[in-house]
Amino acid sequence: MKKPLASALLALLLTGAAAAPAVASAPADAATRAGASAAAPAARDTAAAAVAVNFAGTVALSNCSGSLVRMPSSLPGDPALVLSNGHCLETGFPAAGEVVKDRASNRSFTLLTASGARAGTVRASKIAYATMTDTDISVYQLTRTYAQIQSQYGISPLTLNDAHPVQGTAIKVVSGYWKRIYSCNVDGFVYRMKEGEWTWKDSVRYTSSCNTIGGTSGSPVVDTTTGKVVAVNNTGNEDGQSCTVNNPCEIDQNGNVTVRQGINYAQQTYTIVACVGPGNVFDLNRPGCVLPKP
Numbered sequence: 001m002k003k004p005l006a007s008a009l010l011a012l013l014l015t016g017a018a019a020a021p022a023v024a025s026a027p028a029d030a031a032t033r034a035g036a037s038a039a040a041p042a043a044r045d046t047a048a049a050a051v052a053v054n055f056a057g058t059v060a061l062s063n064c065s066g067s068l069v070r071m072p073s074s075l076p077g078d079p080a081l082v083l084s085n086g087h088c089l090e091t092g093f094p095a096a097g098e099v100v101k102d103r104a105s106n107r108s109f110t111l112l113t114a115s116g117a118r119a120g121t122v123r124a125s126k127i128a129y130a131t132m133t134d135t136d137i138s139v140y141q142l143t144r145t146y147a148q149i150q151s152q153y154g155i156s157p158l159t160l161n162d163a164h165p166v167q168g169t170a171i172k173v174v175s176g177y178w179k180r181i182y183s184c185n186v187d188g189f190v191y192r193m194k195e196g197e198w199t200w201k202d203s204v205r206y207t208s209s210c211n212t213i214g215g216t217s218g219s220p221v222v223d224t225t226t227g228k229v230v231a232v233n234n235t236g237n238e239d240g241q242s243c244t245v246n247n248p249c250e251i252d253q254n255g256n257v258t259v260r261q262g263i264n265y266a267q268q269t270y271t272i273v274a275c276v277g278p279g280n281v282f283d284l285n286r287p288g289c290v291l292p293k294p
Contacts, residue, residue, distance in 0.1 A: 055114055070146060206264050
């Protein structure tokens, strides 16, 4: 996981600013499910003009990156949401099998403009959902609505795509913590990815040019054709070790293990959409919702 860059990480044996579940440098970001259709990268890259991807709507946490996001059905009057990694929680890494839902939080986030300048501060009312089981996500509900944020700061949320990403897709990983944007493609999908005690399903593997570092954990992964968020950045293999913290391994359907030193990963986010109902309320019993339950 890309370690977070804060004292909270020290307590969790996280140090530095490199990769591992993408917080600023240690176990803290990770995976999702496998499969999906493939598409020729060249054909996709030329099929449509790329949209401008910048820092507008991204946020900086104390130890990670994140983004102001909406579901495709979210309304302006709904309480706004911030997406990051489960390993970026202010309370520390959730244990394997642990799910956090509707837990009070007053965490603050620095909201950024298109250029990466500080637009202002927004604050959470609760952790709406977080886990490091099957995936590595945290979603905070804010004290303000999308309309209020738009009115005060002129910032609109990024939209989560509701479909599985496609191999070869051109993407950008946008880090609000470092104010840095990485460009690459979806190299493929990992059936199971294991890092320490955590296992993630159907993780996104990047091509090598997305050489993300600690502090990039929680960054939105944006499809450059649609401008929608398709994943959340979370980890990478730093030292070539197998299945250890900061050194995730890939496991295929037959149990074969592959280690790719220097390669980084993200967790798909389309699975979040099915679990969020009217008013941006997480309902894990909604049809199609496969996120782990408490």
